[in-house]
Amino acid sequence: MSLLIRNVEIGGGPRQDVRIEDGRIVGIGHHLARASQELDGRYGALIPGLCDHHIHLFGLAALADTVVLDGVSGPSSFQARISAALALRGEGAWVRVTGYHEAMAGDLSRDDLDRLAPRHRLRVQHQTGSLWILNSLALESVSGGASPPGLELDGQGCSTGRLWREDAWLRARIGAEPPRLAPIGKMLAAYGITSVTDASVTTDADAAGRLAQAHRTGDLPQRLTLMSGGELTAPTDAAFALGPVKVLLDDHALPEFDDFLNRIASARSWGRNVAVHCVTAAELALSLAAFEAAGSLPGDRIEHGSVVPRAAIDQLVALKLTVVTQSAFIRERGDRYLSEVDPVDLDDLYRCASLQAAGVPVAGSSDAPYASPDPWLGMAAAMDRRSRDGRQLGQGEVVTGPAALALYLDEPGRPGRGGRIIRVGDAADLCLLKRPLHEVMSAPRADGVRATIIDGRLEYLTEPA
Numbered sequence: 001m002s003l004l005i006r007n008v009e010i011g012g013g014p015r016q017d018v019r020i021e022d023g024r025i026v027g028i029g030h031h032l033a034r035a036s037q038e039l040d041g042r043y044g045a046l047i048p049g050l051c052d053h054h055i056h057l058f059g060l061a062a063l064a065d066t067v068v069l070d071g072v073s074g075p076s077s078f079q080a081r082i083s084a085a086l087a088l089r090g091e092g093a094w095v096r097v098t099g100y101h102e103a104m105a106g107d108l109s110r111d112d113l114d115r116l117a118p119r120h121r122l123r124v125q126h127q128t129g130s131l132w133i134l135n136s137l138a139l140e141s142v143s144g145g146a147s148p149p150g151l152e153l154d155g156q157g158c159s160t161g162r163l164w165r166e167d168a169w170l171r172a173r174i175g176a177e178p179p180r181l182a183p184i185g186k187m188l189a190a191y192g193i194t195s196v197t198d199a200s201v202t203t204d205a206d207a208a209g210r211l212a213q214a215h216r217t218g219d220l221p222q223r224l225t226l227m228s229g230g231e232l233t234a235p236t237d238a239a240f241a242l243g244p245v246k247v248l249l250d251d252h253a254l255p256e257f258d259d260f261l262n263r264i265a266s267a268r269s270w271g272r273n274v275a276v277h278c279v280t281a282a283e284l285a286l287s288l289a290a291f292e293a294a295g296s297l298p299g300d301r302i303e304h305g306s307v308v309p310r311a312a313i314d315q316l317v318a319l320k321l322t323v324v325t326q327s328a329f330i331r332e333r334g335d336r337y338l339s340e341v342d343p344v345d346l347d348d349l350y351r352c353a354s355l356q357a358a359g360v361p362v363a364g365s366s367d368a369p370y371a372s373p374d375p376w377l378g379m380a381a382a383m384d385r386r387s388r389d390g391r392q393l394g395q396g397e398v399v400t401g402p403a404a405l406a407l408y409l410d411e412p413g414r415p416g417r418g419g420r421i422i423r424v425g426d427a428a429d430l431c432l433l434k435r436p437l438h439e440v441m442s443a444p445r446a447d448g449v450r451a452t453i454i455d456g457r458l459e460y461l462t463e464p465a
Contacts (some may be wrong), residue, residue, distance in 0.1 A: 003428070003456060004032060008041035009436050010422050015043055020428040023456035028424055039458070044450055045437035048420040049194025049429035050375050050408040053324045054303055054365035057198050057211060057220070059129075061179035062096070063369050069099035069127075078104045082116050089120060094138070094174065097124040098369065103336060108133045110161025123170075128279065129370055130250055132163040132170060142173035165250065168202045178210055182219035189460035191375055192431035192449040195223035195412050197365075199275065199303060201246040203228040212239035221459045223429070225412040231270055241413065244275035244301055249283040257290065264294040273299040275324075279306040281348070288315045296320060301415065304367070308351045313358045322361040322416045325350050327382035327404075328371045330394070334387025346393050352382055352407075353397045361416025364407030379404040379444040401441030428456040 003020040010016055010028065019027035019035060027033075067085040072078050078100075085095055095117065100108070113122050113135035121138040125131070134142070139159060150164035163170060188196065198211065203226055214220040216239055224240035226232065234242045245267035247260065255263075267274045276287040287302060296319040305323040308316075316323065330337075330350055337349060355362050364382070366373045382404040386392050399407075411418035422430070432451040433440050440448040452460040 001456060002035035004035035004038045005046060006038065006040050007043055008046035008432065009043060010046050012437060018046060020456045023428055025424050025426050025428050039451065041432055044435055045433040045440065046422060047431050047433065048409050048422060049431050049452065049454065050192045051195045051410060051412050052193055052365050052375060053197050053363045053415045054199040055196050055368050055373065056200050057181065057184060058179060060369040060373060061181050061184050064179065065096065067095065067097040069097065069104065072104050075105040079116060086117055086120050091119040092121065094121045099127045100124050101127050110135050110139060110159065113161065127370060130165055134161045134163065142170060181214040185220040185222065188222055188373065189452045190449065191446050192452050193222060193375065194429035194452065194454045197225040197243050197412050199227045199246060201229040201248045208232055208240065215239045221454045227275060242272060244273040247274060247276045249277050249286065251280050251282055254286060260290045261294050264290060273297060275301040275303050277303045279304050281307045281309055284308060284312055288312060291319050291321065306350060307348050309348050313355060313360065316360045317358050322363065323355055324363045324365050324415055325352060326365055326367045326371055326378065327352060328366060328378040330385050331377060331381040331388060332371050334391065334393050335389050337393060338387065338391055347396060349394060351397050353399050362407065363410050363415030374446050375408050376444040376446045382407065405441060429454050
């Protein structure tokens with residue numbers, strides 16, 4: 001199979017043609033040989049396909065049947081959103097709600113949810129992804145046998161309805177069918193995304209097998225790299241590559257230091273890097289101490305880096321750690337940060353420019369479904385650091401358009417360290433834009449993507465060639 005893309009801007013230079021055969025770029029220049037399939041680029045920029053370096057594919061797919069709490073600002077709007085969802089579902093039905101924060105209606109318990117939904121099985125997920133709150137009917141449906149370690153009990157030994165980090169247990173108890181992945185593959189292709197790293201700590205052989213099969217069938221055409229909390233084996237057909245071993249930290253239940261070191265040692269024994277979930281200063285301090293004690297390797301990662309005190313930057317440099325950040329949280333949650341975070345700490349949130357200036361490798365990602373999967377929104381947020389209301393957080397962390405784009409151009413196995421360019425011999429994973437690059441990056445938007453090519457195949461095209 002061959003594809004010729006004509007009249008495209010590459011690297012800001014004059015228009016050229018790109019010829020692709022059997023999934024690889026075989027020619028860049030003028031007057032190239034015709035191909036079985038041709039696409040006129042109409043002088044738009046051709047760039048390497050984008051990579052989302054931290055996403056949760058099954059969670060994103062599950063949003064199709066989920067009540068999302070975007071825009072909820074207080075108890076009355078929270079109650080109204082839940083009531084509207086209940087009205088569309090019969091009594092006894094499961095209702096899945098995501099994106100909750102205490103600013104909406106305080107610390108929820110099963111009693112609070114019982115008052116909202118006495119005749120439905122309601123479960124509400126905290127926006128961090130670390131906590132589910134279930135009402136009594138939902139708890140009765142999943143009860144039986146030994147209680148999971150993450151089930152919170154009150155002083156009388158009764159369940160509060162709060163489940164910490166028990167996604168796999170809850171999923172197994174509910175017994176729901178895995179969500180469809182084909183719509184996710186199409187959506188990501190429409191954004192120009194050609195590769196993703198799934199950062200789910202719960203990925204086991206079964207989940208990995210389902211993702212691999214979705215890739216083989218074309219439902220997920222993107223190249224897949226998978227993290228996991230335990231040992232995992234890559235398939236011989238390269239349906240996915242192995243990513244780092246994920247270490248998940250929670251401030252309320254931080255692991256013993258020796259346990260942390262043992263997890264790093266296990267990852268090393270499997271020949272893999274380590275990626276640590278860090279959303280607080282305490283979690284970052286513990287992670288830096290663990291890497292200092294166990295030794296760090298290029299490719300070890302700090303996921304999120306939600307709070308990075310300036311004093312920690314030199315340690316990140318010394319340990320050669322990569323930070324995989326999500327600038328979109330500044331856009332999506334910035335107004336709440338401004339009302340809740342001490343002003344002296346605002347500059348520590350989702351750092352970007354200061355890390356790069358110090359020599360810390362930084363890569364971009366979405367953390368979807370906990371934020372929008374749109375990488376162009378992430379780029380725009382990295383460039384202006386403005387909330388939805390237009391207020392700026394951390395002006396010193398603003399990056400240029402080219403730097404924002406570069407956050408998403410690295411190889412999945414080298415985030416922050418392996419920026420890709422278009423050259424002969426490389427895999428044909430490409431994104432064609434509707435306009436020259438400087439025009440698109442002056443105001444990044446997903447609708448600037450015209451076509452996405454993965455392994456030489458057109459996976460997305462807005463209009464006929």
